[in-house]
Amino acid sequence: xxxxxxxxxxxxxRSFAVAGVxxxxxxxxxxxxxxxxxxxxxxxxxxxxxxxxxxxASRNRLDxxxxxxxxxxxxxxxxxxxxxxxxFQFHHPPTGLLYCEAVVERGFxxxxxxxxxxxxxxxxxxxxxxxxxxxxxxQLLLVPxxxxxxxxxxxxxxxxxxxxxxVFAGHSGEGKTTxxxxxxxxxxxxxxxxxxxxxxxxxxxxxxGTPWPGEGDVVSSASHPLxxxxxxRKAPRHALGSAxxxxxxxxxxxxxxxxxxxxxAARILDVFSELAxxxxxxxxxxxxxxxxxxxxxxxx
Numbered sequence: 001x002x003x004x005x006x007x008x009x010x011x012x013x014r015s016f017a018v019a020g021v022x023x024x025x026x027x028x029x030x031x032x033x034x035x036x037x038x039x040x041x042x043x044x045x046x047x048x049x050x051x052x053x054x055x056x057a058s059r060n061r062l063d064x065x066x067x068x069x070x071x072x073x074x075x076x077x078x079x080x081x082x083x084x085x086x087x088f089q090f091h092h093p094p095t096g097l098l099y100c101e102a103v104v105e106r107g108f109x110x111x112x113x114x115x116x117x118x119x120x121x122x123x124x125x126x127x128x129x130x131x132x133x134x135x136x137x138x139q140l141l142l143v144p145x146x147x148x149x150x151x152x153x154x155x156x157x158x159x160x161x162x163x164x165x166x167v168f169a170g171h172s173g174e175g176k177t178t179x180x181x182x183x184x185x186x187x188x189x190x191x192x193x194x195x196x197x198x199x200x201x202x203x204x205x206x207x208x209g210t211p212w213p214g215e216g217d218v219v220s221s222a223s224h225p226l227x228x229x230x231x232x233r234k235a236p237r238h239a240l241g242s243a244x245x246x247x248x249x250x251x252x253x254x255x256x257x258x259x260x261x262x263x264x265a266a267r268i269l270d271v272f273s274e275l276a277x278x279x280x281x282x283x284x285x286x287x288x289x290x291x292x293x294x295x296x297x298x299x300x
Contacts, residue, residue: 006042007034007130008056015049016041018142019151019197019208019223022049028057031117036132040211043221052145054111062098062116064089071260077134079260086261088141090134092123099123100134108144108264113137139212143256144264151199152268152275153256157214158191158207159183161293164300165207165224167196168284169254170232177215179232179286184218186293193218195256198226200271205279228299229275230284238295241283248276 008014008027014037015024027035035056065087067080077090082103090100099119103112115131124131143153156169157176161183170176180193191207194214199206209220231250252272259265282299286292 006037006039008037009034015046016044016211017046017049017221018044018210019146019199021142021145021149021151022046022051023142023145024049024053026053026055028055029115031058033058033115034130036130038138038211040213040217040219043209043219044211051149052109052111052141054113054141056113056115058115058117058120060116061118062101062114064098065101065103071258077137077140079140088137090137092119095123097123100137102137102141104141108141108148111141139256140258143258144261146197146199147264147267147271149199150201150271151197151208152271153210154196154198154251155194155254155256156196157183157193157218158196158209159296160189160191160222160224161296162227162300163224164227165191166227166296166300167198167207167229168232169229169251171254174232175234175286176232178288179284179292180214180216180218182286182288182290182292186290188293189220189222190218191220191222191224198275199223200274205275226279228296229279229281230299231281233283233285235285235287237285237287238289238292239285240295240299241285243280243282245276245281247281247283248272251276251281 008025010029010032013026067082070079072078084106086104088102097119101114156167157180191209193216195210195212197208205226206223207226208223213219
């Protein structure tokens with residue numbers, strides 16, 4: 001039997017936990033429409049969540065909130081500052097229709113996501129009773145929420161070797177999916193093939209899976225003590241570089257930092273500074289060949 005798509009029905013609340021941060025979606029749609037969530041959130045379902053509350057509502061039409069421009073993706077979303085609030089606006093590029101807006105209170109703990117009923121009917125008339133949160137709004141909301149709780153998000157895949165978390169950072173095309181496949185083939189549990197959250201706890205840094213997969217469609221809600229981080233380099237054979245703090249700049253380039261939110265960016269950079277000084281950082285030269293996990297046990 002095919003599982004039902006993950007959604008939040010009108011009058012319903014659903015909670016999730018990502019890297020220890022609780023998120024609750026509350027559907028207050030007067031129209032009765034369901035709001036679909038990515039199916040990749042399924043492993044992250046939780047009983048309670050008290051950190052971030054996201055209320056889902058709709059209006060017949062949306063007028064863009066006035067404010068100071070913060071960032072424009074030049075694709076389909078932009079961010080503005082409106083008083084003490086941050087507003088994310090989503091437009092349909094061919095028509096310019098504003099179809100969704102997220103109004104975020106300072107602290108990123110309370111969010112109202114508003115849908116335009118008129119725009120949604122025009123853009124997706126066959127989906128009038130089932131809407132969806134536009135990509136990448138959930139990440140835009142959760143990256144600051146994570147940062148305020150001493151966590152940062154990396155373009156990285158993650159695996160578990162000797163019960164320790166290892167993070168392999170890389171830009172698109174640098175081999176995250178390939179490396180995840182190699183680890184999986186050798187029996188190593190995976191945390192993600194695309195996005196890893198690293199969070200500072202009272203005792204140590206931990207590597208956490210996230211609901212944002214890559215081409216390998218790997219998601220996990222597990223977390224493990226972080227034993228090492230690696231910058232990926234494709235090579236003819238597997239080899240480990242020496243621990244090199246100078247690689248911190250390479251790692252930072254693979255972190256997701258909303259520089260248009262200075263307070264959040266500063267918080268991420270503070271956590272990053274501690275991370276780079278406490279957790280070994282190396283280059284990992286890897287090839288499409290077996291024997292990777294035996295090499296990595298020395299780092300775990």
